[in-house]
Amino acid sequence: MGVEVSLDEFGLIERIRRRTGARADIALGIGDDAALLQPQPGQQLVVTADTLNAGVHFPQQTPAADIGWKTLAVNLSDLAAMGAQPSWCTLSLSLPDASPGWVDAFAEGFFALADAHGIALIGGDTTRGPLSLSVTAMGQVPAGTALRRDGARAGDDIWVTGVPGEAGLALAFWQQGLLDVSRPAHDAAMEQLRLRLARPTPRVQAGLALRGIASAAVDVSDGLLADLGHICARSQVAAELLERALPVSTAAVVGGHEAAFRAHRATAGDDYELCFTAPAALREQVRESMSCVAVRATRIGYIRDGSGVHLRNEEGVLQSAGKSGFNHFPG
Ligand code: ADP
Numbered sequence: 329m330g331v332e333v334s335l336d337e338f339g340l341i342e343r344i345r346r347r348t349g350a351r352a353d354i355a356l357g358i359g360d361d362a363a364l365l366q367p368q369p370g371q372q373l374v375v376t377a378d379t380l381n382a383g384v385h386f387p388q389q390t391p392a393a394d395i396g397w398k399t400l401a402v403n404l405s406d407l408a409a410m411g412a413q414p415s416w417c418t419l420s421l422s423l424p425d426a427s428p429g430w431v432d433a434f435a436e437g438f439f440a441l442a443d444a445h446g447i448a449l450i451g452g453d454t455t456r457g458p459l460s461l462s463v464t465a466m467g468q469v470p471a472g473t474a475l476r477r478d479g480a481r482a483g484d485d486i487w488v489t490g491v492p493g494e495a496g497l498a499l500a501f502w503q504q505g506l507l508d509v510s511r512p513a514h515d516a517a518m519e520q521l522r523l524r525l526a527r528p529t530p531r532v533q534a535g536l537a538l539r540g541i542a543s544a545a546v547d548v549s550d551g552l553l554a555d556l557g558h559i560c561a562r563s564q565v566a567a568e569l570l571e572r573a574l575p576v577s578t579a580a581v582v583g584g585h586e587a588a589f590r591a592h593r594a595t596a597g598d599d600y601e602l603c604f605t606a607p608a609a610l611r612e613q614v615r616e617s618m619s620c621v622a623v624r625a626t627r628i629g630y631i632r633d634g635s636g637v638h639l640r641n642e643e644g645v646l647q648s649a650g651k652s653g654f655n656h657f658p659g
């Protein structure tokens with residue numbers, strides 16, 4: 329659109345750097361060979377990295393601001409699943425070209441989410457290449473209090489935040505040519521679904537509130553069955569999910585897409601909700617902690633001895649996921 333002057337590497341870094349500020353826990357930020365960070369005493373450092381590639385992790389037509397948001401969101405979601413307070417992040421950009429408009433829009437989405445969660449950008453790398461965005465996010469937890477995948481025990485409840493499956497439904501609609509990811513949808517229900525895909529909400533406050541309550545946690549990036557399967561594998565237990573207990577999407581119902589939603593919700597990824605387990609004795613504490621942070625949480629099943637994840641209705645097992653992946657129609 330129009331003639332945009334391409335930025336050189338240093339102009340680009342400067343455009344990003346000017347959005348960052350000074351902080352007591354950053355002795356040295358962007359501009360040197362590396363950053364110097366000041367963790368708080370008694371805290372463990374929580375570190376995670378995630379890369380998004382154009383055409384693989386988001387449609388090529390996705391607006392730059394949405395890409396900026398999502399690049400950080402998927403990393404904050406991993407910190408949330410550990411119960412960590414976000415602190416710092418780095419950003420590695422591989423860009424085919426560097427138009428100031430694209431970089432500013434990307435930064436707008438990225439920093440909207442970064443500022444909301446108090447995570448500071450402290451460095452990164454900038455190269456020319458196919459569009460690819462990589463973040464390393466760092467957070468802190470009081471030593472020994474992180475939420476892990478290996479703590480689920482037989483008898484624990486299984487919970488999930490939000491409504492898993494909405495982002496997957498939006499992606500399916502885009503693949504079918506029913507949803508344009510490059511602009512807001514006119515229809516309110518469709519727009520709600522598009523935002524679930526374009527601007528997922530990392531459940532950082534929920535993760536913090538679940539410290540000392542949840543026995544295990546994971547974020548739902550690859551689908552409920554698959555990600556809950558990671559908890560089961562690491563905890564050496566089985567999960568029973570009750571189909572009638574799974575959250576229903578009002579956006580899907582209003583839009584008349586309930587059947588499509590039901591078909592997706594257990595296996596579709598990209599929601600970045602938290603799935604966690606907690607002792608049945610702490611049910612009220614889970615409800616209270618989630619209402620304190622204004623996050624919807626639904627009890628969807630229970631942990632038992634055994635292995636794999638099993639989704640049931642009144643008639644029997646609908647879907648199972650074991651170590652080898654999915655079996656959509658078990659015999
Ligand atoms: P070096 O060549 O020593 O790695 P660079 O010229 O790549 O240094 O980077 C200069 C400074 O800018 C460093 O502090 C680096 O962390 C920071 N930086 C580079 N790219 C980005 C980026 N995309 N986002 C944030 N900081 C960046």
Ligand code: MG
Nearest residue numbers: 361452453454
């Ligand atoms: Mg470098």
